[in-house]
Amino acid sequence: MRALLVQSPATSPWVPRRQWEPPSVAMATIAGQIDNHDVKVADMVIWRKQAVPRFLQVLREFKPDVVGFTSMTFQYDTTVGFAYLTKHFDSRIRTVLGGYHATLFSEKIAASPDANLWDFLVRGEGDFAFGELLNSVEAEGKGMENILGLSYKEEDRFRHNPPRPLEDLDKIRIPARDKRLAKGFHMYFRRADVIETSRGCLHLCNFCSIREMYGRSFRLFPLDRVLADIEDAYSRGARHIFCTDDNITLDMERFEQLCDGVIGLKLKNLIFTTQASPIGFANRPDVARKMAQAGFVSIFLGIENVSVKNLKTMHKPNTLDTIQRGVAALQKEDIIVIAGIINGLADDDPESIRENYQFIKEMGISSVMDQIMTPYPKTPLRDEMLADDRIANLSDFRWYDGYFSNVRTHQLTPAELNFVRWKIRREIIGMWRATKADWKFFKGYTYVWEFGFRHIVWLNERLLELILGVEGRYKLQMRQFLQLNDFGIEVPGRQRADAYHPVYGNNEDPYRDTRWSLLKHRLPFPWRKRLTAGPPSQPAAEKFGD
Structure with a gap:
C-alpha cells in the first residue's frame, strides 16, 4: 500500500520564510516506524510558492492509496483545501487528519461539513497509529475498532475509539529522512534538519496547548537514540539542526549529558538551535558553556513579559531576575538569544507594551519573536478570557498563529492592540541588527544583510x-x-460564516x-x-x- 504524509505549507508571519525552511520531524518519524508499506513524506514548507501544482504532481506520480495530513489549528483551513484537492483528484484516496487540531477538535470536525473530506482522524501521537491504520485499511477494515486514538467512519458517521496512551519513546525509531520527497531544507542558508530529544513540559502556563497533546508529562528519548539521530541527519548533509523539544532544559542534568554526547561525536561544522526557558540557565549558568562547546549557537528563550503581574497571570515561573541571569549566562558564551515575548494581557496598554520591548533592547537582544496572547482552544487561558469577555475572534482560527490580535485588553480593542504592537516594535526594536554572535556563527548571511539587504x-x-x-x-x-x-x-460549498x-x-x-x-x-x-x-x-x- 502507498501512503503519502503531508506537512502543511501554512506558516506564521513571525517565522522568517526564506531564511528558515526546516523540515518536519514528526512526519519523517511516523514514516520511520513503517516497514511494510511504501510511505513518502511531502513537506511543503519548501514548496510554498508552488504548493498546489507540486502537490498535484506528487499525487499523479506517486498515486497514493492513503494521504495523511498533520495540522496545527491555524493551519487547518489550508489543510482542508489540500484534502479537497486530494478527493477531487481521486475520490478513492483515503484521507487522514492528525496533529493538534485533530486531537483538540475531533468531535467538531466529525459533526461538520468538513467530515466529507476526511475518512479518518488520528487523535494524540501518531507515531504508531498511522502504521496500524494502514494495516487495517489493507485488511479491508479488520481490527480498526482496536486502534486507540483513531476516529473512523461507520455508516457515514464517525466512531471515536478510546484515547491512545502516550507512546513509549524507547520504542520510536529515528526519522526516515530518505522518504522525504522535497529537498533543500535550510536555516539561514545552511542545510538543516530537525530532531527531538524529549516531549512535553511540566510547567502550568495557562496559554499553552501542549498539555492537551501530552498531558502534564515530560518524557525523554534514550540518549543513544538522540545521538544516532544527530549522526543520521549529519550524514545526509545537515549542518544546522533545530531541537524542537517543548522545553529541552527542564532537566538540566540530562541536557548537560546531551551536550557531552554531542561533543563526543566530534562532528565538524555542525551547529544547533533550540528553544527553552531562561530558568535552567539562571540556575545552572555553567551549562551554557558546555552548550556552546557542543555547537549550540542560538536559542529561542521564553521570556514572555517584563511585568511581574503578567507573568503570574500566565502562571509562568519566570521572574525578572531569573530572565536577566539566564540571558546573561547565554550571552557570556556568545550564544544568540531570540527573545519570545507575549503582549495582549488583560491590563496591557501602550506603555506596558513599550516596556516589554525596551527591556529586551536593554539586554542587548536584537532578535525578537513577539506574539499577541492567543486563546488557543481548550486552554485555561481561553476559559478565563471567555469569562472576562475579552475574545473578539472566537472561531476564525486562521489567525490563531500567535501573530495577530484576536483579543482585547481592558485598555485596547483588538484592532488597536494589533496596530500598537506593530508600531511600538517598529520604533524600539526596528530592523534586525547583527550581534557579535551573529557575526561569529552566521558570517555569510550577516555580511549579505548588513552590507546589502538591510539598506535596501x-x-x-x-x-x-x-x-x-x-x-x-x-x-x-x-x-x-x-x-x-x-x-x-x-472548496465548493464550504461557507465561512x-x-x-x-x-x-x-x-x-x-x-x-x-x-x-x-x-x-x-x-x-x-x-x-x-x-x-x-x-x-x-x-x-x-x-x-x-
Whole structure:
C-alpha cells in the first residue's frame, strides 16, 4: 500500500520564510516506524510558492492509496483545501487528519461539513497509529475498532475509539529522512534538519496547548537514540539542526549529558538551535558553556513579559531576575538569544507594551519573536478570557498563529492592540541588527544583510511610509501577512460564516482585500492617540462584527 504524509505549507508571519525552511520531524518519524508499506513524506514548507501544482504532481506520480495530513489549528483551513484537492483528484484516496487540531477538535470536525473530506482522524501521537491504520485499511477494515486514538467512519458517521496512551519513546525509531520527497531544507542558508530529544513540559502556563497533546508529562528519548539521530541527519548533509523539544532544559542534568554526547561525536561544522526557558540557565549558568562547546549557537528563550503581574497571570515561573541571569549566562558564551515575548494581557496598554520591548533592547537582544496572547482552544487561558469577555475572534482560527490580535485588553480593542504592537516594535526594536554572535556563527548571511539587504529594506520602508503614511504602510504589511496562507483553493460549498479581520476587528474576510480596498478603508480608531495610555476608543465589552 502507498501512503503519502503531508506537512502543511501554512506558516506564521513571525517565522522568517526564506531564511528558515526546516523540515518536519514528526512526519519523517511516523514514516520511520513503517516497514511494510511504501510511505513518502511531502513537506511543503519548501514548496510554498508552488504548493498546489507540486502537490498535484506528487499525487499523479506517486498515486497514493492513503494521504495523511498533520495540522496545527491555524493551519487547518489550508489543510482542508489540500484534502479537497486530494478527493477531487481521486475520490478513492483515503484521507487522514492528525496533529493538534485533530486531537483538540475531533468531535467538531466529525459533526461538520468538513467530515466529507476526511475518512479518518488520528487523535494524540501518531507515531504508531498511522502504521496500524494502514494495516487495517489493507485488511479491508479488520481490527480498526482496536486502534486507540483513531476516529473512523461507520455508516457515514464517525466512531471515536478510546484515547491512545502516550507512546513509549524507547520504542520510536529515528526519522526516515530518505522518504522525504522535497529537498533543500535550510536555516539561514545552511542545510538543516530537525530532531527531538524529549516531549512535553511540566510547567502550568495557562496559554499553552501542549498539555492537551501530552498531558502534564515530560518524557525523554534514550540518549543513544538522540545521538544516532544527530549522526543520521549529519550524514545526509545537515549542518544546522533545530531541537524542537517543548522545553529541552527542564532537566538540566540530562541536557548537560546531551551536550557531552554531542561533543563526543566530534562532528565538524555542525551547529544547533533550540528553544527553552531562561530558568535552567539562571540556575545552572555553567551549562551554557558546555552548550556552546557542543555547537549550540542560538536559542529561542521564553521570556514572555517584563511585568511581574503578567507573568503570574500566565502562571509562568519566570521572574525578572531569573530572565536577566539566564540571558546573561547565554550571552557570556556568545550564544544568540531570540527573545519570545507575549503582549495582549488583560491590563496591557501602550506603555506596558513599550516596556516589554525596551527591556529586551536593554539586554542587548536584537532578535525578537513577539506574539499577541492567543486563546488557543481548550486552554485555561481561553476559559478565563471567555469569562472576562475579552475574545473578539472566537472561531476564525486562521489567525490563531500567535501573530495577530484576536483579543482585547481592558485598555485596547483588538484592532488597536494589533496596530500598537506593530508600531511600538517598529520604533524600539526596528530592523534586525547583527550581534557579535551573529557575526561569529552566521558570517555569510550577516555580511549579505548588513552590507546589502538591510539598506535596501530600510530605503523601501522609508519610501513606503513617505508615500503611504504610517497607517498605509501598516495596512499593506498586514495584507501581505494576512494573505500569506491563501493558496487560492476554493472548496465548493464550504461557507465561512465566522470570518474575522485582525486589522479592523470586524467580520470581513482578509483574503478578499485588495491593496486599494485596504488603503481607502481607514482604521477604526485614531492611531496617534492610541500610542499613549488611555481608555479604548470603543467600550471594552463591545462585540466586533455584531
